[in-house]
Amino acid sequence: MKHRSVRSRQWEHTKATASPAMCEIFGGALSGGFTTHADTLDTTNAIINCMTSVIVDPNAFDAPNAQAEADAFVGWVKASPLAAGTDRIMVPGEPEQARRADLNANGIPIDPTTWQQIRATAVQSGMPADVIEEFVQALK
Numbered sequence: 723m724k725h726r727s728v729r730s731r732q733w734e735h736t737k738a739t740a741s742p743a744m745c746e747i748f749g750g751a752l753s754g755g756f757t758t759h760a761d762t763l764d765t766t767n768a769i770i771n772c773m774t775s776v777i778v779d780p781n782a783f784d785a786p787n788a789q790a791e792a793d794a795f796v797g798w799v800k801a802s803p804l805a806a807g808t809d810r811i812m813v814p815g816e817p818e819q820a821r822r823a824d825l826n827a828n829g830i831p832i833d834p835t836t837w838q839q840i841r842a843t844a845v846q847s848g849m850p851a852d853v854i855e856e857f858v859q860a861l862k
Contacts, residue, residue: 748774829861 750757755772780788800811812820832840844854 748776 746757749755749772753772753774756762785791796813799813802811804811841854845851
């Protein structure tokens with residue numbers, strides 16, 4: 723078994739705590755919004771979603787192997803042992819791609835209350851009930 727040094731474990735801990743802290747600062751302080759601290763925790767129970775975007779042009783760097791390096795990193799991450807109860811490791815964007823594929827294949831689920839509101843609005847707008855029913859049958 724390969725053992726990691728104390729310095730390696732300390733660096734991993736630093737990376738694990740520094741990333742969320744930087745996201746908090748970018749998303750809160752630099753956006754003109756709030757960060758989480760004692761004063762903001764007591765002022766509201768609302769979720770305040772602030773965002774700062776950093777857009778990088780990869781062509782502005784002298785890094786001809788950037789894509790290959792990124793692909794190698796993703797491959798390495800995905801080759802990690804799976805946690806109990808998981809069937810795969812996803813990287814950013816993959817959950818959204820899977821959801822979109824599911825919606826494209828199976829449609830958008832509509833709860834009964836919303837469906838009734840849609841039908842009532844269609845009737846109120848002058849759509850005949852038989853046309854609505856034809857539409858419903860075509861969806862099945």
